[in-house]
Amino acid sequence: MKTIEADVVVCGGGPAGVNAAIAAGRSGAKTVLVERYGFIGGMSTAALVYPWMTFHTLQGKQVIKGIAQEIVDRLAAMNGSPGHLRDTVGFTNTITPYHPELYKVLAVDMLKEAGVKLLLHSLMHEARTEGGRIESVRLATKSGKIDVKGKVFVDATGDADLAFLAGASCLQGREGDGLTQPMTMKFRMRGVDQARVKRYMIEHPDEFYAKTPFDELDRLPLSGVLGFFKHWKRANLPINRDQVLFFTGPADDEVLVNTTRVQGLNGLDAEELTEAEELGRKQVLMVASFMTANLPGFEKASISNVGAQIGIRETRRIDGRYALQAEDVVQGRRFPDAIARSGYPIDIHDPSGKGVTAAWVQGDGAYDIPYRCLLPKDIDNLLAGGRCISTSHEALATTRLTPSCMATGQAAGTAAGLAARSGRTPGELDVDLLRRELAAGGAVVE
Incomplete structure (x- = not known):
């Protein structure tokens, strides 16, 4: 040996x-x-x-640097990241796309x-x-x-x-x-008309997350979307979640969808993790079909990539x-x-319910x-x-x-x-x- x-x-x-x-x-x-x-x-x-x-x-002060920032800088030099962008979901101040x-x-x-x-x-x-x-x-x-x-x-x-x-x-x-936070099988879609998505958001703000920076949206690059509440509720999919969430990029017509939800299974048990992978991939097909059939901007979209494994928040x-x-x-x-x-x-994704519980940092925000x-x-x-x-x-x-x-x-x-x-x-x-x-x-x- x-x-x-x-x-x-x-x-x-x-x-x-x-x-x-x-x-x-x-x-x-x-x-x-x-x-x-x-x-x-x-x-x-x-x-x-x-x-x-x-x-x-949340106020925009950078509090994580070091090797992490070095990676972002070097990715940017490779055209592998635009750096830190404003979060158009509004949950945080910035997000950092990367390839x-x-x-x-x-x-x-x-x-x-x-x-x-x-x-x-x-x-x-x-x-x-x-x-x-x-x-x-x-x-x-x-x-x-x-x-x-x-x-x-x-x-x-x-x-x-x-x-x-x-x-x-x-x-x-x-x-x-x-109980642990649920698992999510993430997937990418290409062929998304992001400009159409943004126009719909500006015209229908009541259908999206209340913290979305609508007053700046016309001059910000679209980086993330949380909402389409009406469409999601009408579809009544067997997924215990109350909205659609996706982030844009790396390509201009590409999004990463974070909407599936697998609950009640143990990410440390091989048999339960196997079941989670199966359920997650079936949910991917359901969500993608829903999005192309119902969401403005997704009419010509299709699945381009699915995670090699299900995403695990907590074990x-x-x-x-x-x-x-x-x-x-x-x-x-x-x-x-x-x-x-x-x-x-x-940011607690409910282990058994539909929602997300959030609490923001007080004081200087860190x-x-x-x-x-x-x-x-x-x-x-x-x-x-x-x-x-x-x-x-x-x-x-x-x-x-x-x-x-x-x-x-x-x-x-x-x-x-x-x-x-x-x-x-x-x-x-x-x-x-x-x-x-x-x-x-x-x-x-x-």
Whole structure:
């Protein structure tokens, strides 16, 4: 059996894992990134989660920068992103469209530049632990089993798979019943007349989300649409949602549809996840047929792409040294060990009902994410980054968004690199030193 040794091992190649591995590699740590698919990007590419929301507060102040902004800048130079655009849905101030195929390539380029060893087509299925530390992870690959040994590990799997396999305490779903936010099979359509969609919105504002910036719509590029309430209600599809949601791009006649909803199934159970994939794809056909038959601007549209897997909002997360709470988010709470900030509101897609519960950040529009949320209680050399950090069910509804995951990923990778180089555990690090390192890397920590 082949063995690979590293200072830092990052499991999960989504945006959090990519940023963690880049940060660890840039710190000088010998870094390995493990990903089960044959490409990078996680939910952003495999599940077509698009656009990235949001790098800014509702007032327009940018609070997520660092490696995340570097990626946006480099995508823009490749014509792979227009940068940050006004959100014409009105839910946030900005959204960031990007081309997923270009992101796949750019991410690998940046990993290589940072000296990261990338292992694709590698499914982590076992973690060897001793004395409250992870010694190695075992991968199932086409060429047989591989053991990857490391000093420090980062769980960026989204589902806390590494933490779970290592025996760390984990939480799942909302308190009481354990139900999670629904899954969504996202898909793209080409042949959409976006100008016609915009005209209809301006002429029928009552049929769209109340926060839509109608007074600016005639001079803003259309970036997203939430509404068509009348059309959706009349269709009475067997999908437990109350409106249509889609975002424009990357092409001028293209949209990404975020309207299907699969509820009540466990994204950690292979059989239930199989059922979710089946239901999600059937819903895609229903929604696309509805849109072409009923929505102005979609008369000539057709499906051009469906996610390789269903999009997952919530599964398992670590039980950390601190769990971010809803009141921390809403009150814009500051923490002395902050390693990232975010301005995205709480956005809970109902686990069993039709609606979405939202709560916006007060004060200056941003809240802190403490370093303790990245540290499991019971595994000394493990950090979490991305969707599986330590939060309540309600707070997860903001930290799960991609830019926030990018930020906590950079923090986890930076901390892992510092810990590996110093011989300390992540919990023993000087947090002020970590915050200075993050700030030097362009991250916003205060």
